[in-house]
Amino acid sequence: MNQARYPEIQKALLPPHSQTPIPSTNSSFEALVMDHSVPFDYQSFMYTGRLIVAMESHADIWDVFPGASVTRYFDGTAELHAISQPSALMHLDSFEITFQSCDPIGTVNEVSTSSSSQIGKYILFEAPERNPNACIAVCRFRIVVPETLFPWNGGRAQFRVVVRALFNAYNPERPGTRMLLPGPECVHHFTVQLRTSRRGLPFGP
Numbered sequence: 001m002n003q004a005r006y007p008e009i010q011k012a013l014l015p016p017h018s019q020t021p022i023p024s025t026n027s028s029f030e031a032l033v034m035d036h037s038v039p040f041d042y043q044s045f046m047y048t049g050r051l052i053v054a055m056e057s058h059a060d061i062w063d064v065f066p067g068a069s070v071t072r073y074f075d076g077t078a079e080l081h082a083i084s085q086p087s088a089l090m091h092l093d094s095f096e097i098t099f100q101s102c103d104p105i106g107t108v109n110e111v112s113t114s115s116s117s118q119i120g121k122y123i124l125f126e127a128p129e130r131n132p133n134a135c136i137a138v139c140r141f142r143i144v145v146p147e148t149l150f151p152w153n154g155g156r157a158q159f160r161v162v163v164r165a166l167f168n169a170y171n172p173e174r175p176g177t178r179m180l181l182p183g184p185e186c187v188h189h190f191t192v193q194l195r196t197s198r199r200g201l202p203f204g205p
Contacts, residue, residue: 038087042169042181048084051184053077053163055143058191061150070150074143074190078163080183083135092130093168093180095139097123101149102158108149113166114139137165145192156191163188 055076064070078095082088094115099122101108112120114128121144128139143161151157165183170176 038090040087040091040167040169041085042091042167042172042183045082045085045088046184049088049165049184050081051163051165051186052079052081053161053186053188054079055161055188056190057188058156058193060193060195062195063197064147064150064194066152068147070147072145072192074145076141076143076161076163076188078139078141078186080137080139080165081135082137086132086135088167088183089130089132089135089137091167091169092128092137092183093166095125095128095141096164096166096182097125097141098160098162098164099123099143100160100162102160103149103151114141139163150192150194152194154194156193158189158191161188161190162186 053076055074059072059074061070061072080088080092080095094113096111096113098111099108108122110120110122112118112123112125114125124142124144126140128137130137141163143159145157145159149157149159162185164185167181167183168178169181171179
């Protein structure tokens with residue numbers, strides 16, 4: 001199911017920190033960056049390109065009754081900085097996210113890409129945006145944490161998010177062909193903890 005075909009889903013996925021994209025001008029630099037004929041040195045970009053992720057690191061969930069249907073959303077923004085090699089934006093295919101739960105009982109390991117036509121159970125995307133003038137590509141995403149992943153037995157539930165840029169670049173082993181190659185990545189950890197107010201709501205498995 002394609003996310004773009006369902007506007008109500010797109011609206012629900014819009015992170016609160018989303019900003020109106022900066023309109024790009026039709027400059028000669030932009031034309032150069034988005035030119036297919038400009039060479040892209042993938043190996044070099046692996047050392048000079050940067051991928052950063054902005055996302056909250058912890059959430060307290062208050063007064064949840066056992067058996068209640070509750071979902072906590074974690075909104076994140078990934079930015080690929082390509083100032084070292086602007087042509088990387090032209091060869092950027094998509095962003096890949098891996099969401100992992102560290103709970104040995106209910107282990108989660110979901111992988112999804114921004115180019116996928118399928119809506120993931122735990123990972124949701126907005127369409128990535130490229131800004132050639134700023135040499136940045138931005139991908140906003142949402143991680144869905146349902147009550148089945150809450151730490152009902154106390155403590156903190158720990159989660160791991162790995163964001164990676166994927167490039168459609170020339171295959172160094174087969175000249176003339178292209179392939180998806182993993183680019184720079186960023187690892188983010190966050191936790192969830194259940195808390196009770198003075199009313200002292202009971203918790204349970």
